[in-house]
Amino acid sequence: MSTVRSKPVQATEPALAGLGLSLNYGDLRVLNEVDFSVGAGEAVGIVGPNGAGKTTLLGVLAGAIKPDRGTVHIGGQDVTKLRQEMRCRKGIGRAFQIPRPFGGMTVLENVLVGVSYGTRVSRNDAYRRCVEVLELCGLIELANRRADTLGLLHRKRLELARALATGPQVLLLDEIGGGLTDAEAEQLVDTIKQLHGLGIGIVWIEHIVHVLVQVVERLVCMDAGRVIADGEPEAVLSDAHVVDAYLGGGH
Ligand SMILES: Nc1ncnc2c1ncn2[C@@H]1O[C@H](COP(=O)(O)OP(=O)(O)OP(=O)(O)O)[C@@H](O)[C@H]1O
């Protein structure tokens, strides 16, 4: 009998996964054996108190931060050694808490930069992609405005558009709802729901939990570098550890 065992073929490898991720900054253990995954087209929220390691986890998944231990996989492929740009080309797009558009460039030009960062496309295709992204993100009317003249909601939308322009299969969003009014946050939720409806996987860190749960099917709670709960949003939000570590703190 053969002793060679083939790797079991899974019907669906996670679109993006981190396994056993650990990271120390000096004596501070920022990530402690974190396992995290998001399925193709799945929307997952990440919550947890300030300093829990949420943004760091996103950075490690995106390839901006190197973990001390653990591996990162895209569609089952080990990408731990791949740089951020290469992971982006493999379908990982990222939008930041503080939008960083090129202020002197127009909205369209900013999105065009995202398109060329994520993929190699012809000029026509790039332009077409830009228009699609601007329409999806509610920015088409503002295509020729300089980015530094935009208000906060539109800057957030542009941040989303720049990430979307890279053609992601998974979109990593870090507190993009912060600072918005309730009405503005609702508008952003509508856009993100639309992206999710297109089959794009979403990983969204957000402190505004009632906004987050409108979009996500699964919630992960982190505390002190660990995942302390992972499951259906309702179950996670009523979990005693989550209430204690996060919700009890006035969030
Ligand atoms: N480059 C760095 N050097 C040293 N410590 C860092 C660095 N980046 C983050 N930290 C620390 O690591 C911990 C986790 O930070 P991180 O930004 O991942 O938390 P977070 O969960 O995103 O918090 P918040 O909700 O405030 O955004 C914090 O204690 C933070 O001060």
Ligand SMILES: [Mg+2]
């Ligand atoms: Mg953060």
